[in-house]
Amino acid sequence: MTDLEQNSMDNENVSMEAAMESVHEVQVGDIVKGEVLALEDKQVIVGIEGAGVEGVVPAKELSTLPVEDINEEVKVGDILDLVVISSIGKDKENGSYLLSKRRLDAKKVWEDIEKDFQDGKIIEAPVTSSVKGGLVVDVGVRGFVPASMIDDHFVDDFSVYTGKTLKFKIIEIEPSENRLILSHKAVVEAEKAEKKKEILAELYEGQVIKGQVARLTDFGAFIDLGGIDGLVHVSEISHSHVAKPADVLSVGDEVEVQVLSVDPEKERISLSIKANLPGPWTDIEEKAAPGSVLEGTVKRLTSFGAFVEIFPGVEGLVHISQISHKHIATPHEILHEGDQVQVKVLEVHPDDHRVALSIKALEEKPEEAKPEPVEEESYELPEENTGFTMGDILGDALSDDSEENE
Numbered sequence: 001m002t003d004l005e006q007n008s009m010d011n012e013n014v015s016m017e018a019a020m021e022s023v024h025e026v027q028v029g030d031i032v033k034g035e036v037l038a039l040e041d042k043q044v045i046v047g048i049e050g051a052g053v054e055g056v057v058p059a060k061e062l063s064t065l066p067v068e069d070i071n072e073e074v075k076v077g078d079i080l081d082l083v084v085i086s087s088i089g090k091d092k093e094n095g096s097y098l099l100s101k102r103r104l105d106a107k108k109v110w111e112d113i114e115k116d117f118q119d120g121k122i123i124e125a126p127v128t129s130s131v132k133g134g135l136v137v138d139v140g141v142r143g144f145v146p147a148s149m150i151d152d153h154f155v156d157d158f159s160v161y162t163g164k165t166l167k168f169k170i171i172e173i174e175p176s177e178n179r180l181i182l183s184h185k186a187v188v189e190a191e192k193a194e195k196k197k198e199i200l201a202e203l204y205e206g207q208v209i210k211g212q213v214a215r216l217t218d219f220g221a222f223i224d225l226g227g228i229d230g231l232v233h234v235s236e237i238s239h240s241h242v243a244k245p246a247d248v249l250s251v252g253d254e255v256e257v258q259v260l261s262v263d264p265e266k267e268r269i270s271l272s273i274k275a276n277l278p279g280p281w282t283d284i285e286e287k288a289a290p291g292s293v294l295e296g297t298v299k300r301l302t303s304f305g306a307f308v309e310i311f312p313g314v315e316g317l318v319h320i321s322q323i324s325h326k327h328i329a330t331p332h333e334i335l336h337e338g339d340q341v342q343v344k345v346l347e348v349h350p351d352d353h354r355v356a357l358s359i360k361a362l363e364e365k366p367e368e369a370k371p372e373p374v375e376e377e378s379y380e381l382p383e384e385n386t387g388f389t390m391g392d393i394l395g396d397a398l399s400d401d402s403e404e405n406e
Helices: 003-022 102-119 185-202 390-405
Strands: 031-039 043-048 053-058 079-087 097-100 122-131 134-138 142-146 165-174 179-183 208-216 220-224 229-233 254-263 268-272 293-302 305-311 314-319 340-349 354-358
Touching (some): 031 053, 043 097, 053 079, 079 102, 165 185, 179 185, 208 229, 229 254, 293 314, 305 340, 305 354, 314 340
Parallel strands (some): 053 097, 142 179, 229 268, 314 354
Antiparallel strands (some): 031 043, 043 053, 079 097, 122 165, 134 142, 165 179, 208 220, 208 254, 220 229, 254 268, 305 314, 340 354
């Protein structure tokens, strides 16, 4: 044998030894790379790099999601990261090892989820289905949302969430048991709390904003301002009397309100609807001009006269001397609360919220009876005590003046 032949044989032996040394033995649990060699109906045949052997990846082990068509998942020539599940014998036709891509992917998903959990991170994921006790969510692995953690209000039909991508807070995680508990309610509550802080920081007394009637009670209406509710007390709904908020408002109504006060610590907001409405005394000089005739309702009777409502929230006084041409001791002799009467406007004082009215100015004055003749020597002047108050006297004088001006 020549030296050249001897050198060639030595080189071949070295190459074989190097090749044999590069081939490692595959163990269960090893993470390997596999080149896709062939695609079959329900499995993929791969060549395990550096091992010189083949392996099988069943369709169910390709992805954490259900695989309907293998051809949509991989193609020949792809290099996959795989974990060795078990040995299936070197005499098997389809390979000697059972491999999984799904389990390796899931392992990485669990690691990422554990990190998100430690960091308090909020995750997003689609709801894949609803079950009796809650929702099933896909975050790369199966997550579960108990019924009590779906939303911040009672949920009757879970199916409305199926197909939606929602935000979740990780509540509990146990990879060894494939246990992952999520909460959408916690996210909703946190977002609302943050929104409340923002709104409270922006509100100020006197601000006019729009809101929506959220709830009605006997004492007022709660208005949704876009993340926090403010209260309109029943007395702040209208300038006219409101017995119950439900008499004039309905849930869902859009209203314009004025901010009366804000208490950030207690998260209390007092609002008013009537503050943005024209007051009952606005343009009263035009609506109740002196000399005009109006119809009103007797609201209150006093010893000195009757208060008559001529517009919602606007009451005028009919002095006792302006009720009738004949002398009366008390308004109760002629009027009753609730009576509908016609009145003539005598005077208007907008700044003082006062209107002077007259009923008798609209009635025909009866003819005065002629006095009986008396003998001059027997007539005596009465004492100055007339029995009328100064208000009565002024009322009569006002009456006389008004009649002279008619």
